[in-house]
Amino acid sequence: MKLSKRIQEMQHSPIRKFYVYSNEAKKQGKKVYQLNIGQPDIKTPKAFMEAVRAYDEKVLAYAPSEGIPELIDAIRGYYARYGMNYDRGNVLITNGGSEALTFIMTAILDSGDEVIVPEPYYTNYTTFIGFSDGKVVPLTTKAEEGYHYAKKEAIEALITPRTRAMVFVNPGNPTGSVLTRDEMRMICDLAKKHDFFIIADEVYREFIYDNGEMTSFGQYEDVADRVIIVDSVSKRFSACGARIGSIVTKNEELYSNLLKLAQGRLCCPTIDQVGSVALYNLDPSYFNEIKAEYERRRNVVYDELCKIEGLVCEKPSGAFYITAKLPVENAEEFLIWMLTEFDDNGETVMFAPAEGFYGTPGLGRSEMRIAYVLNEKDMVRGVELIRLGLEAYNKR
Template structure:
């Protein structure tokens, strides 16, 4: 049989999706599964997204410009300008989701063996895309005791080698829910300036900031314009994951010209998704206020319920819609699979993402899970009761 590449064989399985067969089997048995494993928002996509597609005068579904249709790039530029970060359409390249954006960026900045420093736990696909580009993820561990705050700048700087090309952050954080304050970004600014590194910021959860906290974009770091690269998407902000529309934003025009070559090679982003996206980038502030209010209530339900379960540690959650939670179990991978294979409470069980898959350091996250609070409030409360019952039952036999 022909051999496969070492690269593909060494890629880790997704911690978010690897338990899907067990969830499918549970459903086949008639068990309801509360999906807390994946960041799929259930809030309605803005209707004007679909209206724009329906009303489009399209006779042939053709390729778009490789950088994205003009109206969408203009809309994205206007959106950032309203946020206080003036950019032009030339600073925007539309991609097939944030995933393609990240892959393009890493292809542009990494040579084989180059390193990218990432605070862990982090979004698991950072490893996959780095390995796919023959790069090396260098983790710097943050801890649940510190609410997954940015690690000390000395710890980050100690990881820098001649092969380091970039620091990658997710702010607000997936999987942690951490929201980096302005002071943390300024520390990253100093280290990237000192060592001439790219600062790659995944900001797809920008609007999801709670409790009076404010998101500060890396685009606001004065003097670092040539180093900052932002990854963005409509998936979470507008509850439009299936549209597969993301973007790269950078004021570094040499970099933007290089990623355009990759965009040309893949021809164009999805045309229909772009038409819909172009119609919703001017949503009024009330839209975001309503979404944030809903997720704030869900966060409060989650953290209050977890606080009542013996042995569970939940950090402060100020952003995104995730919590990285420590459970009173030795192995969260086994527990999550057991919940799907052997447990049900009132006809239901809970699916979560085991925490170890969000770390690059061996042995980290063994007793942690990522919980995505993307269910309606009553369902989320029921899921927490189910989790509590599951932990009690698991403790009796393990």
């Protein structure tokens, strides 16, 4: 039986294949520091579970397709604290940021339409855009330039009559880079000039360091009709398993069409929405401690990385990832060697080779991404293991 060309052209997670090696290492009794995935270890706020436990309806019914009004209002309240004002009809609840992105691509792309995505990028964009048979147009960035991508000429060079949108993961996954206000202004002007949507994936919005200010594309009123904000409780509240995200847009035509997709999948889990109301109603001071924790981790990881001779990396300003160029030709081969051949006192480490985060073939081969989702001590040890591994690897 025949499967679609579209599905066959999609890729499996580029990280998945390394689990075979890490599982084998664990079977042999090695401790593997898992720095490869964005699953935070921060505790989910108790308020989530308390709200779920207190839920006492006789029937666990479908929720409204657009989301329960209590959650929509809690999200509106959250944005209002940042000076962003939305009506109920601007917020659509989705099954995580992932469904939000799938819906958005379905709503704006015809087959062959193009979306400019700065690379390296969150790999699932290939899948989200692939669902609609759209085309990822990568905007290449470099480790040597701190993976900054907001260069007007470079962006304009990629714009064609088929450009429908540009994606901004801000703060960035996998690079941790953050846009400045001036850069955002320039991007808004480009979007107006060339008539494309700004897909603002801001699921890491709060995680900005060095006293940097939170900014959102939602704060630029003159482009309100072309900004589509993607949000999620996954990283913000360390609630990845809740599968609650949202799309926020002031473009009524877009919202109305997105609603067709939401109606088609009936609703998001009622219980998870109930728990998420409590998350969005948390006092904003909740983020202070979490942010301070991630910032400490970023600092120790960066300091530890700087001890590695020949490594190229700029200190990232946000999210909880660092991408760096390693002094090896092929980071994938190095990782497999780390998992199969190397250990220091029975310990080794897993990171994500960055080649899979690039759309341009051949790029990123010597780069890796690490997620600082473990406590400080473990992060330091994890990076130390990379350093010790590199010393041994390059001596072979």
